[in-house]
Amino acid sequence: MSAEAWTFVFVVLTFMIDIGIGWWARVKEGSGFYVAGRGAPAPANGMATAADWMSAASFISMAGMISFMGSDGSAYLLGWTGGYVLLALLLAPYLRKFGKYTVPDFVGDRFYSPTARVVAAICAIFVSTTYVAGQMRGVGIVFSRFLEVEIETGVIIGMVMVGFFAVLGGMQGITWTQVVQYAVLIIAYLIPAVAIAAMITGNPIPQVAFVVSDAAERLNGIHEDLGFGAYTNPFTSMSRINVFCLMLTLMVGTAGLPHVIVRFYTTKDVSSARMSGLWALFFIAILYTTAPALAMFARYNLIDTLHDTPIEDARQLEWVNKWETTGLLTLNDKNADGLLNWSPASEANEVVVNNDIIVLAAPEVAKLAPWVVALVAAGALAAALSTASGLLLVLSSSIAHDIYYRMINPNATETRRVLVGRVMVLAGVVVAGYFGIKPPGFVAQVVALAFGLAAASFFPVILLGIFNRRMNREGAIAGMLSGLLFTLGYIISIKRFEMEPWLFGISAEGIGAVGMVLNFAVCLVVSRLTPPPPAEIQEMVDSIRLPEGATRATVLDESTP
Amino acid sequence: MQKGDSALSARERADREYWRDNKRLIYILLVAWAFVSLGCSVLFVEWLNQFTIGQIPFGFWMGQQGAIYAFLLLILIYVAVMKKLDARHEARLRAAGVANGGAARNGGEGGA
Numbered sequence: 001m002s003a004e005a006w007t008f009v010f011v012v013l014t015f016m017i018d019i020g021i022g023w024w025a026r027v028k029e030g031s032g033f034y035v036a037g038r039g040a041p042a043p044a045n046g047m048a049t050a051a052d053w054m055s056a057a058s059f060i061s062m063a064g065m066i067s068f069m070g071s072d073g074s075a076y077l078l079g080w081t082g083g084y085v086l087l088a089l090l091l092a093p094y095l096r097k098f099g100k101y102t103v104p105d106f107v108g109d110r111f112y113s114p115t116a117r118v119v120a121a122i123c124a125i126f127v128s129t130t131y132v133a134g135q136m137r138g139v140g141i142v143f144s145r146f147l148e149v150e151i152e153t154g155v156i157i158g159m160v161m162v163g164f165f166a167v168l169g170g171m172q173g174i175t176w177t178q179v180v181q182y183a184v185l186i187i188a189y190l191i192p193a194v195a196i197a198a199m200i201t202g203n204p205i206p207q208v209a210f211v212v213s214d215a216a217e218r219l220n221g222i223h224e225d226l227g228f229g230a231y232t233n234p235f236t237s238m239s240r241i242n243v244f245c246l247m248l249t250l251m252v253g254t255a256g257l258p259h260v261i262v263r264f265y266t267t268k269d270v271s272s273a274r275m276s277g278l279w280a281l282f283f284i285a286i287l288y289t290t291a292p293a294l295a296m297f298a299r300y301n302l303i304d305t306l307h308d309t310p311i312e313d314a315r316q317l318e319w320v321n322k323w324e325t326t327g328l329l330t331l332n333d334k335n336a337d338g339l340l341n342w343s344p345a346s347e348a349n350e351v352v353v354n355n356d357i358i359v360l361a362a363p364e365v366a367k368l369a370p371w372v373v374a375l376v377a378a379g380a381l382a383a384a385l386s387t388a389s390g391l392l393l394v395l396s397s398s399i400a401h402d403i404y405y406r407m408i409n410p411n412a413t414e415t416r417r418v419l420v421g422r423v424m425v426l427a428g429v430v431v432a433g434y435f436g437i438k439p440p441g442f443v444a445q446v447v448a449l450a451f452g453l454a455a456a457s458f459f460p461v462i463l464l465g466i467f468n469r470r471m472n473r474e475g476a477i478a479g480m481l482s483g484l485l486f487t488l489g490y491i492i493s494i495k496r497f498e499m500e501p502w503l504f505g506i507s508a509e510g511i512g513a514v515g516m517v518l519n520f521a522v523c524l525v526v527s528r529l530t531p532p533p534p535a536e537i538q539e540m541v542d543s544i545r546l547p548e549g550a551t552r553a554t555v556l557d558e559s560t561p
Numbered sequence: 562m563q564k565g566d567s568a569l570s571a572r573e574r575a576d577r578e579y580w581r582d583n584k585r586l587i588y589i590l591l592v593a594w595a596f597v598s599l600g601c602s603v604l605f606v607e608w609l610n611q612f613t614i615g616q617i618p619f620g621f622w623m624g625q626q627g628a629i630y631a632f633l634l635l636i637l638i639y640v641a642v643m644k645k646l647d648a649r650h651e652a653r654l655r656a657a658g659v660a661n662g663g664a665a666r667n668g669g670e671g672g673a
Contacts, residue, residue: 066625071606071621071624071625073624073625074602074603074623074624074625074628077624077625077629078598078602078624078628078629081628081629081632082594082598082628082632084632084636085590085591085594085632085635085636086594088636088639088640089587089590089591089635089636089639090587093643207626210617210625210626211614211615211616211617211622211626212615212616213615213616214616216616216617216621217616232610232617232618232621233610234602234603234606234607234610234620234621234624240603240604243603244599244603244604247598247599247602247603248599251598271640271643271644271647274636274639274640274643275640277636277640278633278636278637278640281632281633281636282633285629285630285632285633288629289626289629289630292625292626467584542576545580545583546576546579546580546650547647547650548647548650548651548654
């Protein structure tokens with residue numbers, strides 16, 4: 001059977017399982033639609049969080065990115081994992097004890113202000129839309145490569161799949177669907193990684209082979225011969241301050257992303273919220289510690305296979321041939337000597353490799369069976385779809401719950417709110433699909449924006465809302481707005497108006513860290529100059545700091561009018 | 562409004578100590594968090610790279626593997642210590658005769 005036929009089988013199979021789960025877990029209550037009825041056990045919730053978190057970017061692009069950045073790839077690796085320490089220690093247990101539906105709920109209640117709630121809801125909508133559009137594009141690319149359809153058709157197939165079970169299942173359905181999707185994506189990632197590790201180093205465990213084999217030494221040798229900096233040397237692709245700021249922004253941004261935070265509302269009680277953080281990071285770490293090993297081995301293998309190889313011989317390789325036709329791999333014998341030349345200087349370089357190819361081509365490079373190639377495609381789809389469905393739910397809850405129910409129609413019945421939620425999921429799918437088919441030129445740039453904004457807006461305000469009893473409405477709104485506007489302004493000035501990075505040379509991707517510090521500072525100063533929060537708010541802060549009684553704080557009791 | 566120690570009920574004292582211990586634990590773990598990530602793999606990575614682990618430079622390994630393991634360990638420590646603190650706090654409440662305090666407190670929260 002060909003890889004395409006296998007892909008079809010795997011995709012249909014995954015879809016059937018997803019439908020089955022969506023049917024089994026179909027929900028009628030609002031609590032289940034938004035937060036899984038608080039029934040998910042910690043390991044399952046951790047796995048679902050991991051699937052939710054690891055998007056098409058983590059699965060397809062990250063190893064490729066690290067492979068090109070070398071040592072500086074740690075900014076992404078640690079940025080996207082370190083945030084879970086902040087979540088587990090500083091946010092998750094208290095937000096779980098607080099026990100409401102959404103992040104804007106916390107901001108609105110803690111700061112006794114509809115304005116703060118709306119600002120938070122708009123931030124949540126913006127961050128989630130940006131993200132989900134990227135996922136849809138990823139789905140389209142995977143389908144177009146493996147099912148040999150147009151990218152547009154691929155995006156539409158993806159829209160139908162996501163829309164179907166997000167509308168059907170709500171959070172309960174999504175939690176169990178994501179557990180399945182995690183299993184698919186991690187197996188799909190590990191099989192080729194293990195095969196390549198065994199092929200290059202003779203040791204099948206990527207994390208071990210990374211340390212004990214001489215692959216790093218060999219790769220450093222090749223790099224120096226070709227005129228690149230050594231692979232293991234830091235700050236070859238970014239300056240120190242940029243690695244620092246990017247890492248910090250991604251860590252804090254991760255902890256501030258609404259679709260990640262809302263996961264911890266799903267747990268049974270405060271203690272399982274802490275456990276869920278541990279499980280989530282554990283399941284994420286399996287992929288994140290494999291990625292740098294895969295990145296290093298794949299880079300070694302690519303250079304070793306292609307550099308100084310006659311171009312005609314290279315084209316004999318089936319995977320080279322295949323990926324060259326997709327445009328993700330470009331061979332161009334510029335000096336017409338018949339040999340491929342890999343070089344850091346772009347005018348002499350004859351091999352251009354797209355980041356995404358490192359993972360997607362891994363099984364073919366390692367000469368694995370066609371069904372493994374198909375499994376990787378199914379894994380990439382699982383990663384993209386699970387993230388997309390989690391994001392769509394945040395999007396719909398921000399509109400249906402935070403804006404419609406809280407601001408427009410407080411008398412709406414449970415049924416009506418769930419209905420509005422479902423309609424909003426569908427609307428979200430259509431908007432995301434539109435951006436997936438017609439990606440605005442700035443998709444990659446807006447992802448940076450999403451992390452920067454989450455870091456500069458949500459994180460400081462939620463943190464101070466818990467740890468600083470004196471923090472008040474005025475401080476929170478001023479802090480959120482200043483963090484948001486500064487970060488937005490800086491990114492726009494660089495990305496849109498093409499200014500040089502004007503603040504210590506910090507790139508647009510890393511500026512969220514500065515926005516966060518600004519937010520903290522403004523919050524603290526303004527709150528001390530304005531009246532303290534009312535006594536009942538201070539009592540609420542005291543109460544969320546203590547773990548007991550959280551199991552009784554069910555959402556339904558509080559939200560039923 | 563800080564009350565003098567003598568004016569505090571057993572419950573308030575237990576709550577206050579629980580929160581103080583929790584904060585102290587968080588401070589310690591966050592310092593470790595920043596040290597392994599921003600410290601070891603950005604600020605003094607070159608210095609660490611003079612050492613090796615297996616066949617690769619140590620600073621490089623911290624940035625690509627080690628810090629992630631450290632993150633897991635930090636959360637594990639937090640979960641374990643907090644479990645102990647939770648149990649001690651609950652025992653103190655029970656000893657003070659407010660075993661049902663959680664539920665009562667929670668009832669008040671509903672209106673917040």
